[in-house]
Amino acid sequence: MTKPLSTKRSFETPAVRGARETLLVEAAHLAGMTAAPVRIAILGLLAQGERNVEAIADAVGQSLANTSQHLRKLASARLVVVQKKGVHRAYALASPEVHLFVGALQALTAALSPVARTEEDALVPEALRSPLTLAAVLPAVRAGKAILLDVRQPEESAAVPLAEAMRVPISGESDLASARSALENKGTQLPVYVFCRGRYCVTASKTAAFLRGAGHDAWCLRETALDAMAAQKNTSI
Numbered sequence: 001m002t003k004p005l006s007t008k009r010s011f012e013t014p015a016v017r018g019a020r021e022t023l024l025v026e027a028a029h030l031a032g033m034t035a036a037p038v039r040i041a042i043l044g045l046l047a048q049g050e051r052n053v054e055a056i057a058d059a060v061g062q063s064l065a066n067t068s069q070h071l072r073k074l075a076s077a078r079l080v081v082v083q084k085k086g087v088h089r090a091y092a093l094a095s096p097e098v099h100l101f102v103g104a105l106q107a108l109t110a111a112l113s114p115v116a117r118t119e120e121d122a123l124v125p126e127a128l129r130s131p132l133t134l135a136a137v138l139p140a141v142r143a144g145k146a147i148l149l150d151v152r153q154p155e156e157s158a159a160v161p162l163a164e165a166m167r168v169p170i171s172g173e174s175d176l177a178s179a180r181s182a183l184e185n186k187g188t189q190l191p192v193y194v195f196c197r198g199r200y201c202v203t204a205s206k207t208a209a210f211l212r213g214a215g216h217d218a219w220c221l222r223e224t225a226l227d228a229m230a231a232q233k234n235t236s237i
Contacts, residue, residue: 033077038062039070043093043102046080047224048197049160050092099226106199124205130193130219135231137193138164147192149179151207160225162195163232170203176210183216192218
């Protein structure tokens with residue numbers, strides 16, 4: 001006896017397959033826009049807050065012309081946005097999702113690449129990395145059980161302030177003693193969490209290492225300025 005033909009209809013219609021293909025093409029295009037190392041560097045820099053093109057060019061070691069070209073590419077992919085501020089133009093990450101993407105890319109690189117892990121360890125040794133997130137540290141600071149030390153430059157701290165932090169700008173080896181001096185009246189019993197510019201920040205690691213040598217229980221925080229904004233909001237009293 002011949003079996004009757006199935007009357008079931010698959011959800012996998014040409015329209016569904018076409019929509020999925022379009023999504024994959026868009027994702028591939030987005031990945032392609034971040035394929036250049038300098039563009040990843042720009043996105044990482046903007047995770048610290050908005051910057052003008054001159055500051056971006058200086059930080060990533062590119063000419064103004066090259067930096068502007070990369071910024072146009074990133075803007076066309078809707079990864080960054082530009083706003084006029086008087087006679088200047090300020091660039092910023094386009095959305096919280098882009099910020100999450102930058103952090104996830106850094107974490108994935110460390111997870112998959114032994115070379116990346118080695119280089120990251122050279123910048124920020126694992127032994128100095130805080131076991132606590134900034135969001136976990138903030139309540140302890142407010143309770144007087146920990147010290148938060150912001151070693152960014154004054155303009156960076158002013159743009160994205162950490163209300164609970166002691167501000168001690170560190171630019172190089174000659175500034176490290178000022179961090180120790182700022183903590184002289186705090187004793188060495190409380191842990192010190194050093195905040196700077198994210199997971200690759202050598203300034204934070206050098207400061208934490210110096211303070212450990214001076215007897216402090218010092219750690220590097222690895223969050224960005226945008227992470228700090230979110231952490232303060234989420235842990236506000």
